Amino acid sequence: MKIGERLQAIADMVPVGVTMADIGTDHAYLPIYLISHSIIARAIAGDIHQGPYLSAKNAVAAAQLEELISVRRGNGLEVVRPGEAETVVIAGMGGLNIIDILRSRPEVTATLKRLIVQPMIAASTVRMWLQTNGWQILNEQLVQEDGKLYQIIAAEPGESQPLEPILYEIGPLLWQSRHPLLLLHIEELIVHLRGVLAAMAGSAEAVHSAKYREFADKLKDLEDKRTCL
Ligand SMILES: C[S@@+](CC[C@H](N)C(=O)[O-])C[C@H]1O[C@@H](n2cnc3c(N)ncnc32)[C@H](O)[C@@H]1O
Structure with a gap:
């Protein structure tokens, strides 16, 4: 089988x-x-x-x-x-x-x-x-x-121990081992978050929400991690 x-x-x-x-x-x-x-x-x-x-x-x-x-x-x-x-x-x-x-x-x-x-x-x-x-x-x-x-x-x-927050998204061991598919994985996470932020951008209330800030910070952290690869 x-x-x-x-x-x-x-x-x-x-x-x-x-x-x-x-x-x-x-x-x-x-x-x-x-x-x-x-x-x-x-x-x-x-x-x-x-x-x-x-x-x-x-x-x-x-x-x-x-x-x-x-x-x-x-x-x-x-x-x-x-x-x-x-x-x-x-x-x-x-x-x-x-x-x-x-x-x-x-x-x-x-x-x-x-x-x-x-x-x-x-x-x-x-x-x-x-x-x-x-x-x-x-x-x-x-x-x-x-x-x-x-x-x-x-x-x-x-x-x-608690992880660096962005590693909950990426996966601590995927990051540590620099998994061969890590770049693709991080890029998928970035594309997803950009989509979420773009959808929220249509509403002024959403843009000023704590969630928007949180997603924007997460996106920045992911982009920073990508540059380290
Ligand atoms: C997409 S299939 C995944 C099948 C298999 N585990 C795999 O990974 O290929 C999801 C299965 O989980 C079952 N499922 C969803 N919630 C469940 C629950 N609370 N308890 C038991 N089975 C559940 C669904 O009926 C379905 O058969």
């Missing part, structure tokens, strides 16, 4: 031999890949919606992996008992949804040894949540697939 580059980068961050819960599994591609390559021992594949849940069930049955992959329907970490999984993956969702999932089952989140997240938006909010909730970012990757750039973050329980 071949998986795309994005899921491959996520798979590469999953420790060998663990039980992993893939929350929002959709077709269960990740657990099927990890189990069929003997990378992990067991998996829980959870999804909130009936369609993806059934896709996952069918895919796991077709791969004859029902004994090792438990497909469950439910909201976020509701499908995982405390201590049941060491690693949780939450990929392909918005950052606020990811935080909501982690926050709403603290008794499960507290027993995890590794968290791997791939937020589609609001990655900076996810990093801030991790840093202020006892998670240390240990690995970050950028992957380009079908012309789109994805950020993947792995964290483990541990204390860390």
Whole structure:
């Protein structure tokens, strides 16, 4: 079975031999890949919606992996008992949804040894949540697939110092390692912020708001970082 580059980068961050819960599994591609390559021992594949849940069930049955992959329907970490999984993956969702999932089952989140997240938006909010909730970012990757750039973050329980504010946006380890896709990533962030500021520029009230100032400062910090590359 071949998986795309994005899921491959996520798979590469999953420790060998663990039980992993893939929350929002959709077709269960990740657990099927990890189990069929003997990378992990067991998996829980959870999804909130009936369609993806059934896709996952069918895919796991077709791969004859029902004994090792438990497909469950439910909201976020509701499908995982405390201590049941060491690693949780939450990929392909918005950052606020990811935080909501982690926050709403603290008794499960507290027993995890590794968290791997791939937020589609609001990655900076996810990093801030991790840093202020006892998670240390240990690995970050950028992957380009079908012309789109994805950020993947792995964290483990541990204390860390607050970051220079703009590094919540960029990713501290992507910056530190000067990831090969870093320039493209920063340019995407700049284009996005310019778009937001241009949209706000139509309203005098918006231009004088604290949000506008905050976005303008962020844009300047990103442009400064770009010149350092
Ligand atoms: C875009 S798919 C991502 C699938 C896969 N994780 C990936 O990265 O390729 C998002 C999936 O998350 C599921 N989902 C969204 N919110 C969820 C929640 N609170 N709990 C469980 N699943 C959720 C959706 O039903 C959908 O199947």
